[in-house]
Amino acid sequence: MRTTNYDLLIVGAGVSGLVTAKHALQAGLSVLIIEASSKVGGVWAFDPDKPGGVMYSTRINVSKYNYAFAGFPFPEEVSDFPDHREVLAYIEAYTIEYAINKHIVFNTEVTRLEQSNSGNWIVNGRSSPGNSEQCWTAHSVAIASGHHRTPLWPKVPGLENFKGRVLHSSQYKGNQYCFPVADKSALIIGFGNSGVDVACDIAAKAASVVISTRSGAWVLPNYIFGYPADLYAARVLKWLPWQWTSNAYEKAIIAATGNPVRWGLRPAHKALRSHPTVGGRLISLLQSKQIRIAGGVQRVTEYGVVFDDGSTYKADMLIFCTGYRIDFPFLSDKIRDVVFGATDNQVNLYMNMFSPQIGASLAFIGLVQPDTGGLLPVSEMQARWLVNLHQKRVKLPSSKVMQQRINKDMEYRRKRYVNSPRHTIQCNTIAYNDEVAAWIDSSALRYRSPKFLFRLIFGTGGVDQWTNHRTKDIDQRIQNVPVPAAMKGLGWFVLSAGLMITVTGLTLIVSFIV
Numbered sequence: 001m002r003t004t005n006y007d008l009l010i011v012g013a014g015v016s017g018l019v020t021a022k023h024a025l026q027a028g029l030s031v032l033i034i035e036a037s038s039k040v041g042g043v044w045a046f047d048p049d050k051p052g053g054v055m056y057s058t059r060i061n062v063s064k065y066n067y068a069f070a071g072f073p074f075p076e077e078v079s080d081f082p083d084h085r086e087v088l089a090y091i092e093a094y095t096i097e098y099a100i101n102k103h104i105v106f107n108t109e110v111t112r113l114e115q116s117n118s119g120n121w122i123v124n125g126r127s128s129p130g131n132s133e134q135c136w137t138a139h140s141v142a143i144a145s146g147h148h149r150t151p152l153w154p155k156v157p158g159l160e161n162f163k164g165r166v167l168h169s170s171q172y173k174g175n176q177y178c179f180p181v182a183d184k185s186a187l188i189i190g191f192g193n194s195g196v197d198v199a200c201d202i203a204a205k206a207a208s209v210v211i212s213t214r215s216g217a218w219v220l221p222n223y224i225f226g227y228p229a230d231l232y233a234a235r236v237l238k239w240l241p242w243q244w245t246s247n248a249y250e251k252a253i254i255a256a257t258g259n260p261v262r263w264g265l266r267p268a269h270k271a272l273r274s275h276p277t278v279g280g281r282l283i284s285l286l287q288s289k290q291i292r293i294a295g296g297v298q299r300v301t302e303y304g305v306v307f308d309d310g311s312t313y314k315a316d317m318l319i320f321c322t323g324y325r326i327d328f329p330f331l332s333d334k335i336r337d338v339v340f341g342a343t344d345n346q347v348n349l350y351m352n353m354f355s356p357q358i359g360a361s362l363a364f365i366g367l368v369q370p371d372t373g374g375l376l377p378v379s380e381m382q383a384r385w386l387v388n389l390h391q392k393r394v395k396l397p398s399s400k401v402m403q404q405r406i407n408k409d410m411e412y413r414r415k416r417y418v419n420s421p422r423h424t425i426q427c428n429t430i431a432y433n434d435e436v437a438a439w440i441d442s443s444a445l446r447y448r449s450p451k452f453l454f455r456l457i458f459g460t461g462g463v464d465q466w467t468n469h470r471t472k473d474i475d476q477r478i479q480n481v482p483v484p485a486a487m488k489g490l491g492w493f494v495l496s497a498g499l500m501i502t503v504t505g506l507t508l509i510v511s512f513i514v
């Protein structure tokens with residue numbers, strides 16, 4: 001049975017879906033969110049009985065200044081890196097503040113999405129309990145169901161012979177869940193943020209923990225010289241060649257935690273060529289040898305593994321922390337064909353949002369992996385852009401221009417990052433948001449005062465910088481985002497050097513003329 005034809009139907013009530021709903025509702029659109037679970041929050045809604053989402057000990061690894069909804073800061077008493085309970089409470093408070101709940105249908109899984117000949121979208125869903133089929137139509141659809149749903153299981157020779165336990169990080173909810181880990185030996189395969197979090201969690205109880213990594217990692221501490229590490233990812237650094245920034249970043253890591261080779265980390269690439277692995281706790285566990293690092297797995301045996309260098313490890317459990325495959329199982333084949341690129345995790349979307357063949361009526365919100373800072377402010381700018389498109393204040397470029405841009409971005413990512421399925425949707429938060437902000441007349445760098453400009457160039461500026469209705473409150477929030485002392489020092493150095501060069505140049509010109 002088809003009911004209301006909504007202006008915008010949103011798939012998923014995680015942060016990306018909620019922020020999209022907030023902006024669409026404020027613009028007067030009729031909105032419906034369809035959510036598979038019984039709660040808002042997406043990956044932040046801890047559930048020990050369901051795969052996916054956070055585990056019991058998860059803390060966000062981006063500071064609360066760069067992972068928040070605009071105009072809605074985390075409470076003051078929350079630490080720089082909130083834990084998942086605090087993040088969920090914050091998301092729930094946002095949902096209440098903007099009365100989003102009444103626009104959500106919970107416990108309903110979207111099963112199919114297709115476009116009718118008229119251009120409207122037909123969305124089918126299945127509600128539980130009872131498995132009742134539902135169907136809605138909408139003028140446009142925003143897919144905000146996340147890209148960390150389908151585990152990526154690599155093929156490892158001999159895995160079928162292994163006698164111990166095998167699971168993916170999405171199934172690991174904490175050392176008190178799953179199965180007894182006390183006195184067992186665990187092999188963690190993969191050295192991204194899941195690998196680090198799982199290794200640190202399991203090391204509290206297990207007898208021995210080894211992380212297997214084929215390319216090592218530069219492990220970023222949560223704090224550098226007393227400030228959250230993400231606060232160093234300032235605008236000025238994106239204006240410099242990334243290799244220079246990477247060198248500085250590597251020096252900062254070495255100054256904060258020592259040479260990574262000492263702890264066995266053996267990074268195979270420059271730091272900024274891959275997604276940052278954050279792990280303050282990991283370094284101390286490596287120092288106390290509660291966790292060890294090994295190379296790639298050559299093959300699995302009945303009771304353990306053989307690494308690439310021929311050494312062996314006897315393991316009771318293998319935990320694959322090997323990331324996710326981008327997948328939206330409800331897309332019809334026709335849409336799937338235009339959305340996904342030729343290789344694994346490649347998406348053929350303009351600004352990771354729109355298909356040139358489909359246009360503005362189907363948007364992907366949050367289909368981005370920010371290389372610095374958090375996803376939330378990117379999703380929020382995408383939501384605002386989408387609403388502006390709805391209101392016909394802006395329009396998308398032609399499909400030819402969109403495709404050219406997609407190709408250019410793909411080429412850039414291939415060169416800039418390690419060319420792997422892990423980096424196909426990587427983007428720089430500030431650069432991305434600055435670009436979208438310029439289109440919707442919300443630029444962060446509109447001049448207010450030299451002090452402000454300094455803050456936005458040598459600091460990250462936080463999530464409120466792109467808000468277009470400037471109020472004292474918003475300006476205060478931007479000023480509350482700390483600028484690390486080292487970045488202030490860099491700022492003063494650049495300004496003094498600039499001043500000296502200008503004065504010297506002018507003096508030379510004047511003396512030449514005179």
Ligand SMILES: NC(=O)C1=CN([C@@H]2O[C@H](COP(=O)(O)OP(=O)(O)OC[C@H]3O[C@@H](n4cnc5c(N)ncnc54)[C@H](OP(=O)(O)O)[C@@H]3O)[C@@H](O)[C@H]2O)C=CC1
Pocket residue numbers: 058059060061062148154155169189190191192193194195197213214215216274275296321322323324369420422
């Ligand atoms: N606390 C937090 O805020 C957390 C955030 N996250 C975020 O969630 C996202 C997903 O993270 P994560 O689950 O760690 O996934 P990632 O994709 O970031 O990392 C996957 C890891 O698995 C390795 N890997 C992939 N394929 C293979 C293979 N075939 N053989 C061996 N190793 C392989 C990769 O190595 P290689 O580099 O060699 O390809 C990499 O080390 C990220 O954005 C992350 O930042 C995750 C956990 C906690």
